[in-house]
Amino acid sequence: MQAATTFGTLLRPAGWLAGLMLVANAHMAQAEIILTDIAGREVRLDAPAKRIILEGPAYYPALALLHTDAADLIIAAGTTKARGEFQAERDLAGKPRLGTMVSNTFSVERALELQPDLMIATLEAPGQQSAVEAAFETAGVPIIYVDFFLDPVTNTVPSFKLIGQATGAEDRAADYIAFHQTRLDHIRDVIEEADVVAPRMLVHRQAIDGTCCWSFAQGFMSSFFDMLRIENIAQDKLPGVVGQLNLEAVIADDPQVIVATDMSLTPEALFRPGRKTDEIESDLRELTAEPGFAQMSAVRDGRVHGMDITLMRSPLNILAVELFAKWAHPDLFADLDPQATLDQINEQFLTTPLEPPLWASLPEE
Numbered sequence: 552m553q554a555a556t557t558f559g560t561l562l563r564p565a566g567w568l569a570g571l572m573l574v575a576n577a578h579m580a581q582a583e584i585i586l587t588d589i590a591g592r593e594v595r596l597d598a599p600a601k602r603i604i605l606e607g608p609a610y611y612p613a614l615a616l617l618h619t620d621a622a623d624l625i626i627a628a629g630t631t632k633a634r635g636e637f638q639a640e641r642d643l644a645g646k647p648r649l650g651t652m653v654s655n656t657f658s659v660e661r662a663l664e665l666q667p668d669l670m671i672a673t674l675e676a677p678g679q680q681s682a683v684e685a686a687f688e689t690a691g692v693p694i695i696y697v698d699f700f701l702d703p704v705t706n707t708v709p710s711f712k713l714i715g716q717a718t719g720a721e722d723r724a725a726d727y728i729a730f731h732q733t734r735l736d737h738i739r740d741v742i743e744e745a746d747v748v749a750p751r752m753l754v755h756r757q758a759i760d761g762t763c764c765w766s767f768a769q770g771f772m773s774s775f776f777d778m779l780r781i782e783n784i785a786q787d788k789l790p791g792v793v794g795q796l797n798l799e800a801v802i803a804d805d806p807q808v809i810v811a812t813d814m815s816l817t818p819e820a821l822f823r824p825g826r827k828t829d830e831i832e833s834d835l836r837e838l839t840a841e842p843g844f845a846q847m848s849a850v851r852d853g854r855v856h857g858m859d860i861t862l863m864r865s866p867l868n869i870l871a872v873e874l875f876a877k878w879a880h881p882d883l884f885a886d887l888d889p890q891a892t893l894d895q896i897n898e899q900f901l902t903t904p905l906e907p908p909l910w911a912s913l914p915e916e
Contacts, residue, residue: 586716589674589706590696599719600669602626604662606652607673610699611639612865613711616727617720619902624718626665629657629672638861638905641824652683659686667692669717674698674706700864701792704774708732711866727900731869734892738876739778741883749780750879753806753849755838756793757813757821763841764796772863775872781808781879802843808878809849811838811857822859822909831857831911839913853915854878862909867896874910 584596605611606629614621615638627647628639647665650656653675662670663686670687674696687694695717697710708728715724754772756765767773768789776783784804785796811834813821821834835857839850849855856878862871873889889910897904 584716586695586713588695588713589698589710592696594693594695594717596669596693596717598668600624600717602666602668603718604649604665604667604670605629605643606649606657606670608639608643609861609864610671610673610697611643612861612867613697613699613714614718615642615903616711616866616896616900617715617718617723621902626667627662638903642903657683659683663687663690663692670694671714671717672696674701699866699868701770702774703770703772703864703868704778707866707868723900727866730895730899731866734869735872738872738884738887742778742780742876742880745880745883747780747880747883749782750807751782751784751804751848752776752808752810752875752879753784753801753804755809755811757811757834757838762795763798763843764801765793766796767793772868772871772875775868775875779872779876779879781875798843802846805848807848807852808854809838809844809847809856810875810878811835811855812860812863814860821857822861824906826908828908828911831908832913835911835913853913855913857911859909861905867905870896870909878912 584599586594586596588594601624603614603625604627605614605625608628608630611621611625611628614624618624622642625643625646627649628643629649629651647661649658649662652672659682670692672694684694695713697713698706699710708731711728711731712721712724715721753764754767755763756767758765766785766789768783768785768787768791770792773783773786776786784801784806785794788794788796788800811821821831835855839845839855844850856874858871858874862868862874870889870892873884873887873892877884877887877889890907893905893907893909
């Protein structure tokens with residue numbers, strides 16, 4: 552009888568343990584996150600990601616908008632430097648750099664040694680590194696592709712929502728999306744109700760070697776230009792996103808608005824940390840002194856501006872949209888206040904505020 556009792560006593564914990572495992576498995580099933588990323592791939596996560604590889608560090612602002620501890624969630628970043636992305640370089644200093652999938656320099660072995668639970672990759676990468684995808688799949692590490700650069704009109708909101716879902720910040724993502732969408736809808740409504748002529752614009756990417764005239768054509772912020780009624784003079788002249796225009800062609804097109812930006816982290820970068828507005832204005836003045844620029848309408852009419860590229864390739868692009876709208880249609884958007892929008896983003900969404908200047912305009916002379 553004693554033996555039976557002992558045997559029964561031994562069985563009960565085993566049964567209890569089995570039950571507990573069933574409950575745990577049920578909770579795991581409930582916690583599973585199923586997503587469809589911007590590349591159309593189904594992605595599954597067991598739980599919100601806490602050890603993230605950010606293959607495109609230029610997208611760091613998306614995480615910073617969602618998490619007060621964004622830098623702590625990232626265990627490594629792609630590329631050697633985030634071109635023009637000073638916020639990422641500051642907050643991710645000391646994190647391992649793994650190379651990029653686009654340039655075939657990404658170190659799979661080093662990445663998986665870090666035991667990530669998610670990699671966030673740029674949309675340019677799918678298919679270019681199938682070996683990376685296969686290795687991560689074998690290791691059970693999901694990859695999600697997002698995009699704030701190639702087609703921000705279509706992909707900004709779903710990309711931001713994806714990152715929020717993958718990192719357990721759905722509510723905060725929804726709050727920022729509502730903030731973003733309200734302002735975007737306002738600009739769209741004002742333009743649709745107005746009878747405006749699209750001004751000719753040159754978005755001038757400052758080159759490290761000082762050569763002219765690098766610009767953006769397909770995708771990028773030009774994706775917003777139809778809505779904003781802006782004629783991008785590079786649109787039909789360049790086959791891809793970025794390319795070099797012929798100076799004579801730029802002069803012939805006679806841009807009415809010029810917006811300068813850059814994609815470097817050099818000491819000469821237009822919006823490097825610590826710069827003052829008057830220093831940026833000085834650089835813009837140097838641009839207008841380049842051969843051929845003085846005769847352009849934008850220079851003669853005092854419509855030369857500069858913008859930090861951070862605002863153009865992240866969910867912060869609502870600031871870029873407001874600035875482009877204001878610079879393209881100053882009378883129509885006289886009351887639009889991008890600085891007030893930045894102040895609200897800093898106060899409501901960011902732990903470490905974005906420090907101005909993030910844009911500048913060359914004063915009329």
